[in-house]
Amino acid sequence: MFQIDRMSEKPIYEQIIEQMKKLILLGIWNESDPLPSVRTLSRDLSINPNTLQKAYAELEASGLCFSDPGNGRFVSPYAVKILKAEQINRLDDIAEICAELALAGVPLERIIDCTRDAYHNAKRHKKGGAND
Amino acid sequence: MFQIDRMSEKPIYEQIIEQMKKLILLGIWNESDPLPSVRTLSRDLSINPNTLQKAYAELEASGLCFSDPGNGRFVSPYAVKILKAEQINRLDDIAEICAELALAGVPLERIIDCTRDAYHNAKRHKKGGAND
Amino acid sequence: MFQIDRMSEKPIYEQIIEQMKKLILLGIWNESDPLPSVRTLSRDLSINPNTLQKAYAELEASGLCFSDPGNGRFVSPYAVKILKAEQINRLDDIAEICAELALAGVPLERIIDCTRDAYHNAKRHKKGGAND
Amino acid sequence: MFQIDRMSEKPIYEQIIEQMKKLILLGIWNESDPLPSVRTLSRDLSINPNTLQKAYAELEASGLCFSDPGNGRFVSPYAVKILKAEQINRLDDIAEICAELALAGVPLERIIDCTRDAYHNAKRHKKGGAND
DNA sequence: GTGGTCTAGACCACT
DNA sequence: GTGGTCTAGACCACG
Numbered sequence: 001m002f003q004i005d006r007m008s009e010k011p012i013y014e015q016i017i018e019q020m021k022k023l024i025l026l027g028i029w030n031e032s033d034p035l036p037s038v039r040t041l042s043r044d045l046s047i048n049p050n051t052l053q054k055a056y057a058e059l060e061a062s063g064l065c066f067s068d069p070g071n072g073r074f075v076s077p078y079a080v081k082i083l084k085a086e087q088i089n090r091l092d093d094i095a096e097i098c099a100e101l102a103l104a105g106v107p108l109e110r111i112i113d114c115t116r117d118a119y120h121n122a123k124r125h126k127k128g129g130a131n132d
Numbered sequence: 133m134f135q136i137d138r139m140s141e142k143p144i145y146e147q148i149i150e151q152m153k154k155l156i157l158l159g160i161w162n163e164s165d166p167l168p169s170v171r172t173l174s175r176d177l178s179i180n181p182n183t184l185q186k187a188y189a190e191l192e193a194s195g196l197c198f199s200d201p202g203n204g205r206f207v208s209p210y211a212v213k214i215l216k217a218e219q220i221n222r223l224d225d226i227a228e229i230c231a232e233l234a235l236a237g238v239p240l241e242r243i244i245d246c247t248r249d250a251y252h253n254a255k256r257h258k259k260g261g262a263n264d
Numbered sequence: 265m266f267q268i269d270r271m272s273e274k275p276i277y278e279q280i281i282e283q284m285k286k287l288i289l290l291g292i293w294n295e296s297d298p299l300p301s302v303r304t305l306s307r308d309l310s311i312n313p314n315t316l317q318k319a320y321a322e323l324e325a326s327g328l329c330f331s332d333p334g335n336g337r338f339v340s341p342y343a344v345k346i347l348k349a350e351q352i353n354r355l356d357d358i359a360e361i362c363a364e365l366a367l368a369g370v371p372l373e374r375i376i377d378c379t380r381d382a383y384h385n386a387k388r389h390k391k392g393g394a395n396d
Numbered sequence: 397m398f399q400i401d402r403m404s405e406k407p408i409y410e411q412i413i414e415q416m417k418k419l420i421l422l423g424i425w426n427e428s429d430p431l432p433s434v435r436t437l438s439r440d441l442s443i444n445p446n447t448l449q450k451a452y453a454e455l456e457a458s459g460l461c462f463s464d465p466g467n468g469r470f471v472s473p474y475a476v477k478i479l480k481a482e483q484i485n486r487l488d489d490i491a492e493i494c495a496e497l498a499l500a501g502v503p504l505e506r507i508i509d510c511t512r513d514a515y516h517n518a519k520r521h522k523k524g525g526a527n528d
Numbered sequence: 529g530t531g532g533t534c535t536a537g538a539c540c541a542c543t
Numbered sequence: 544g545t546g547g548t549c550t551a552g553a554c555c556a557c558g
Contacts, residue, residue, distance in 0.1 A: 011533060025235045037545065048535045053547075061457070066271040069546050070542030076271075087236035090229050094243065095250035097222045102254035103157045104219035111226065111251065112244055118227035119243065122234035139462040139472075143557060180558045275542060289499045312543050351500035354493050358507065359514035361486050366518035367421045368483035375490065375515065376508055382491035383507065386498035407548060433530065444550045449532075465531050466557030 004045055012047055013055040020059060024079050025087075026126065031080075035065055035073040062086075136177055144179060148187040156196065156211050157219075158258060163212075167197055167205040194218075268309055276311060280319040288328065288343050289351075290390060295344075299329055299337040326350075400441055408443055412451040420460065420475050421483075422522060427476075431461055431469040458482075 002019050004012055023029045038056065042049040056073060059065045063082050067073045076082075094115075101111055134151050136144055155161045170188065174181040188205060191197045195214055199205045208214075226247075233243055266283050268276055287293045302320065306313040320337060323329045327346055331337045340346075358379075365375055398415050400408055419425045434452065438445040452469060455461045460475045472478075497507055 013533080022235070025232075038547095039545080048537095050536090051534060054533090056546085067546055068270045068543090069275065070544080071270075072545060084236045087233055088238065090233055091238070091243065091246045094226055094229055095246055097226050098247050098250035099254035099257075100157075101219055101222055102251045103154070103258060104216045106220060106223070108248065108251045111223065111247055114223045114227055115230050115243055115247055116240065118230035119234045119240045122231035126235060138464045138467075141465075143465065145557080183558055186557085277542080286499075289496075315543060318542085348500045351497055352502060354497060355502070355507065355510045358490055358493055359510055361490055362511050362514035363518035364421075365483055365486060366515045367418070367522060368480045370484065370487070372512065372515045375487065375511055378487045378491055379494050379507055379511055380504065382494035383498045383504045386495035389495075390499060409548080434532095435530080444552095446551090447549060450548090452531085463531055464558090466529080468530060 002041075002045055004047065013051050013058070016052065016055040017058055020055070021064070021083055024064065024075060025083050029075050031075055031077045033075045035075065037072060134173075134177055136179065145183050145187040145190070148179075148184065149190055152187070152191060153196070153215055156207060157215050161207050163207055163209045165207045167207065169204060266305075266309055268311065277315050277319040277322070280311075280316065281322055284319070284323060285328070285347055288339060289347050293339050295339055295341045297339045299339065301336060398437075398441055400443065409447050409451040409454070412448065413454055416451070416455060417460070417479055420471060421479050425471050427471055427473045429471045431471065433468060 001023075002016060004015055006012070008015065020029070020035070029035070035056070036044075038049050038052050042052050045052075056065070056067070060067060060073075063076055064079045065073055065076050098111060102108075133155075134148060136147055138144070140147065152161070152167075161167075167188070168176075170181050170184045173179070174184050188197070188199075192199065192205075196208055196211045197205050198208050230243060234240075265287075266280060268279055270276070272279065284293070284299070293299075299320070300308075302313050302316045305311070306316050320329070320331075324331065324337075328340055328343045329337050330340050362375060366372075397419075398412065400411055402408070404411065416425070416431070425431070431452070432440075434445050434448050438448050441448075452461070452463070456463060456469075459472055459478050461469050461472050463469045494507060498504075
């Protein structure tokens with residue numbers, strides 16, 4: 001369920017956070033669903049429990065999940081809402097890149113085409129992939 | 133001329149590289165122009181000379197500048213061409229973000245509008261800002 | 265009758281203890297009243313019976329209730345007296361917070377106003393709420 | 397400079413956070429002052445570097461300090477402002493305790509006296525203790 | 529030297 | 544079983 005790239009410069013715990021956010025956004029993990037336990041997942045992915053603990057702690061700090069000590073960890077009821085709000089900030093990232101591309105002389109048409117393609121691909125993939 | 137943000141998580145040497153690239157793309161630094169010396173710049177920015185050395189080494193490695201020992205460092209004649217080629221890869225970054233936004237339910241129109249705005253702003257800013 | 269917050273960092277058994285103490289202080293549970301049985305309450309709140317057992321054990325240890333084996337658990341005759349004595353220690357907590365607020369520059373007047381308001385609200389609420 | 401109680405139920409990293417906040421509020425640590433390094437402090441207090449790292453990470457997450465990797469950690473310019481804002485929420489804690497005391501029959505006068513005493517003691521202590 | 533990440537393994541409280 | 548904290552010690556990037 002998780003792809004860890006140990007050679008990536010991105011820390012493992014961030015890779016996990018990112019993928020878990022995606023699972024929630026895609027609706028594969030829903031409100032109140034239990035998250036895999038620290039021990040189980042650390043064994044399955046062969047990563048240290050502390051590394052996972054750190055990932056979970058950060059998810060919890062952002063309000064995406066909560067822990068019921070002795071019982072498990074669960075997707076927070078606000079998770080999807082929080083993630084959607086978070087994602088909108090990504091528009092700023094796009095704006096920044098567009099500015100760079102403008103300076104580099106890339107034509108606007110090319111950027112928009114790329115945008116459209118990526119968007120539609122993602123939509124298609126979502127419909128087909130929700131039962132993965 | 134350079135803005136260093138010590139609170140940023142981005143290493144100082146990368147901040148420098150990024151800003152120097154922008155100066156070249158904007159045409160503020162042109163082919164064969166001399167780059168500020170390590171000593172001068174390190175004093176002006178209150179930065180460790182080693183940090184600057186690292187930034188320059190990386191610029192040289194990418195072919196953006198060359199050093200004429202005893203004379204200084206200069207913008208390479210291929211600099212602009214290299215940078216423009218480099219920038220095109222950023223389209224992939226845009227594609228990735230678009231995919232995320234698609235999942236988050238942001239309408240495509242909104243993304244394209246944002247793209248357009250950022251692009252035109254950058255173009256305008258370039259014309260007016262070349263004399264900075 | 266009980267509000268369990270599984271997202272709270274406070275353990276469930278403590279949440280229960282706290283709320284039972286309040287019920288006694290408010291006079292909703294009186295001397296010799298029977299406490300709900302572990303089995304019933306654990307079913308009603310969807311809580312592990314062990315958790316409840318732990319809460320009751322602690323209440324018994326503080327002398328707030330006693331168990332009559334085969335008959336049930338009952339509010340101890342000394343319960344209210346014990347609780348009142350216990351509460352006085354909370355003055356120390358107030359003192360500690362006041363010290364912090366003083367350092368933060370909050371004016372004393374504001375603290376006292378807040379104290380007064382909370383006190384009177386509680387008094388009013390008690391009179392009206394005893395029939396809950 | 398730091399008092400760690402290893403027997404306390406409060407985690408070490410929280411004890412550290414608390415005391416550092418106090419040092420900033422008291423003006424003993426000021427904007428841009430360097431914080432003790434993870435290694436130095438961990439040696440001085442005989443606690444594991446990771447435990448300190450956790451404390452610092454949390455301070456950083458609240459915006460109270462920032463790290464300049466390879467250089468050190470420094471008190472954020474917003475630290476005092478953030479702390480003062482944070483402290484005001486403690487009024488709610490006072491209100492809650494007052495409500496409890498009201499139910500327990502503690503007279504309001506007693507609470508207010510306690511408040512006043514604690515406040516003035518703290519003020520006195522601050523003036524005298526700033527040069528510790 | 530600094531901070532950041534990761535591993536390995538321990539202990540505790542809670543359910 | 545669960546999560547939370549802590550220790551010990553390693554490695555890396557940065558300045």
